[in-house]
Amino acid sequence: MAEPKLPTIKLKENGSADSLKWALESYGCAVIEYEEMSSGLDDVVFRLSEELFALPIETKTKHTSQLAGFGYGRNFEGMPAIEYFGIEHDATHLHPTTNFATLMWPNGNHHFW
Structure with a gap:
């Protein structure tokens, strides 16, 4: 059986809230990608x-x-x-x-x- 993958949310100014809400309600967590975040953060x-x-x-x-x-x-x-x-x-x-x-x-x- 394959391990489930966490949802990945690409944050942007508009349109991320519904996806993030779904991920948190469904999985309790998510992988967040944000281009403005410094590497290593x-x-x-x-x-x-x-x-x-x-x-x-x-x-x-x-x-x-x-x-x-x-x-x-x-x-x-x-x-x-x-x-x-x-x-x-x-x-x-x-x-x-x-x-x-x-x-x-x-x-x-x-x-x-």
């Missing part, structure tokens, strides 16, 4: 993600939210290996991301944001 994102998810559980659970799908979550019935962070954001401000980074790394982590 995906390696940096994966390295920083590994660093984030390697933090102690006591640190990760400090990130909370009243909104479903935000905050820190893990170990859902039927998906015991899943972990996620949802950051409430405002596209015009960086402070939610810097607040999150400060919560996860009180001594600083300038690479994350």
